[in-house]
Amino acid sequence: MLRFVLIALGAAGIALPAAAQVPFPAEVRTQEITTNGATIHVRIGGTGPAVVLLHGYGETGDMWAPLAADLVRDHTVVVPDLRGLGLSSKPETGFDKKTQAGDVAGVLDALKIDHADLVTHDIGNMVGYAFAVQHPERVKRFVLIDAPLPGIGPWEEVLKNPLLWHFRFGGPDMERLVAGRERIYLDRFWNEFSATPSRFSEAAREHYAELYALPGAMHSGFAQFAAFDQDAVDNKAFLAANGKLGMPVLAIGGEKSFGPMMATVMRFAASDVTEGIIPDAGHWIMEENPTATSAMVRSFLASQ
Template identity: 30%
Template structure:
């Protein structure tokens, strides 16, 4: 790994934030913390790290104590062989919340991080004040209806990686040392403004995902989907306030969340792809700030 992309070097670019590491639920967790006020937990997704939030961390830290958590298998967090169902990963977050001494938290996530944040709110509702979901709902039974082949002439980006990442062992063998191919493809095809994730940003993500263990673990987030879907069917409707911000994933949020929540605010960001934290950080940051404050 390149030391110029290490936690120690990256944190220097965000004054007021510091790196921390602790062990919870049997796994080492890396988190970045800064700011003052009520605690706001933010969780990144695939194929990113805590750095995904770097544009909005300074804004939100003016009002909240911001804690960006790298989930198990991500970045500098531990990479165990198991435990990647989102209910167990929510337990990681719950134990971290207790470790930090918080009674209640705001929590949000993007992509896989949104899965974990939603699961946290469902399993620990008494400690959840409000929930923010960015472009992705929790896995539910509708995922089984995703096509195995691209739909002819449809204006639809076929999500082949959902199936590819289900395969065990082969992706690590194919991609170790070559994750730049996948990561560049994802950003090039899931962004409207491809320059919004800079070459520096891409290098950070490639650096941490480029080894066998990182590929295995990130694929494990996807391989847990059947268990996540089964868990989802047991959850009661959430009564806490939920903000769902969608860009390319807006329709997914609009279709999935009304039946899973009673207090939903749905916002759409135009001319934006999946990585809305990079493409539209000001809009996303202000929507989150106003939602948490009201």
């Protein structure tokens, strides 16, 4: 189905995104999985224990190519694009993270994977937490990277940071303001949230800007943020009903971004938290220091 959609877009004169600049290993295939009211574009490869990699805003599952190339040697790697982003479908609703946790469950069910490790970044953290807190028996270990959880710990203080103005960017004209200017809008985040902006390469910027210029993508991105208030309500309810997560958690912050605050946040939501800091990196750690990030994640997933 996705192939025909892409052909139709090309026929309509809509430019399609170039291939990811850092390719996935040849053994990684793609599959479109329809579940929970969306069609999720998923990359799957390797054999061994399953690990699910969830991306955040400003990127797609393509961000995980360097880590997937490492893990695919001895893991089954599952890399979805979140609903509304990348090459997944663009539904009108369902951008609260509780619903998107259902997308993750549906993908794993379709692949006949009962349990997995989770590695998540940015909004992927929020989707991953909603999945882990509802399905703790399916998550063996959980790595969260450099973003807060709505309603958890110092969330209200986080919202006061002026760098996070986009959390509240909304209104009837927001999509019209950025239409055709997606690269300008996204460059702001890639530059301001990097320790060294030049490490977020020009090729990667072009690739993601084209993906976010696809019909419905910016609408979906704004909807991810608009759902934060509901996510906060849901997360508080999850915590009250289920208590803290019990599986081992690695909370990673970029040295020039969340740093140790990532572990501080997660100690409000999990009982077994290990702190990790990626040196010489801001928020975009897979672009800024992929070697250190991959080594830290692999070490944690290998731990007993």
